[in-house]
Amino acid sequence: MSPRPAVVTGLAAEPALVAISLSWDSLGFDPLIDHYRIYGLPGETAPDTADETALLGKSVYPRFRHTGLDVAGETWTYAVLAVTDAGERGEPSAPVTAASEPSVTATGTPVATIGDFDGRTLEHLLAPASYAQIPERFPDALIEYVDGTDAPGEAWPYLLPGPGDAWAGSKAYRARWTVTLESAPSEDHDLALWLVDTTRLGGLLRIAANGEHVTDLELPVGATRGSREGDATVPGTALRRALLELPVPAAALQEGRNVIELELAEGGWVAWDALGLFARG
Numbered sequence: 001m002s003p004r005p006a007v008v009t010g011l012a013a014e015p016a017l018v019a020i021s022l023s024w025d026s027l028g029f030d031p032l033i034d035h036y037r038i039y040g041l042p043g044e045t046a047p048d049t050a051d052e053t054a055l056l057g058k059s060v061y062p063r064f065r066h067t068g069l070d071v072a073g074e075t076w077t078y079a080v081l082a083v084t085d086a087g088e089r090g091e092p093s094a095p096v097t098a099a100s101e102p103s104v105t106a107t108g109t110p111v112a113t114i115g116d117f118d119g120r121t122l123e124h125l126l127a128p129a130s131y132a133q134i135p136e137r138f139p140d141a142l143i144e145y146v147d148g149t150d151a152p153g154e155a156w157p158y159l160l161p162g163p164g165d166a167w168a169g170s171k172a173y174r175a176r177w178t179v180t181l182e183s184a185p186s187e188d189h190d191l192a193l194w195l196v197d198t199t200r201l202g203g204l205l206r207i208a209a210n211g212e213h214v215t216d217l218e219l220p221v222g223a224t225r226g227s228r229e230g231d232a233t234v235p236g237t238a239l240r241r242a243l244l245e246l247p248v249p250a251a252a253l254q255e256g257r258n259v260i261e262l263e264l265a266e267g268g269w270v271a272w273d274a275l276g277l278f279a280r281g
Helices: 131-137
Strands: 012-016 019-023 033-042 055-059 063-067 075-084 096-099 109-114 142-146 174-181 189-198 203-209 212-219 242-248 256-267 270-279
Touching (some): 012 096, 019 075, 019 096, 033 063, 055 063, 063 075, 189 212, 189 256, 203 242, 212 242
Parallel strands (some): 142 174
Antiparallel strands (some): 012 019, 019 063, 033 055, 033 075, 075 096, 109 270, 174 256, 189 242, 189 270, 203 212, 203 256
16 A cells, blocks of 8 residues: 655745735655645634535645635635645645735725726726737827826726837836825825736836835736736636735825826836725725
8 A cells, every 4th residue: 555645744824915825845755745735714713624625726836825815805724635646645734824915905995096906907998909009109108197087998008018028119118197185194005006917027116106216016927918818807817917015105195186106117018907096094
């Protein structure tokens, strides 16, 4: 009889927006591990690994990303076991409980938004596949959008090109978003930048508010499909969503007109899902 695999150890969870990433210690090659089975239940009750309805997925690597969680945050409890190439199942790991991070789109109050936070580009200008028209519409590599006046389908292209995009002139495109505040905020705000996809080049998104540098965001490597496909909610899609959220200091904002500038300083395009400025609380 083939030996049973050892118990999985070192199971750890790392919370993220609408996701929880799991990792554990590899069991090596004696016996040869065919795959790991990841079980989970919402809440703080450990899953029964004999109940296949609790199976979340399988992985040949000692890691797994549980995605598609609620934007308000969810708590899950997980256990992992190994299966050998002979089909022998090991005992489950000690359970671990973790909560995903809540999004500011759920916890904050929207001050201004562009688009819907729904995993799609389709409400934006030229979506889902007419990217070649962007350099014709915006020859100066500058996109300007005024909240309350402009509409996503008329003024906000679904892609923001970058220096890595020869089709757009290999330029660092800038998007200037004008937002009017009734009063100067006393507390920091939050900026949500949700992307349907990015390119394999990754990139660097430089963010400023009223001419003051706020931060540089390193963009994740994407599938390079969002220039031609606009719906990341389709089952089995290759699109790689990215949810980027960051604080905007109260001191960077003012009563009246505010300009938030997004410059894709390095890398290739980003495909927008939606953007939002949110007050806390």
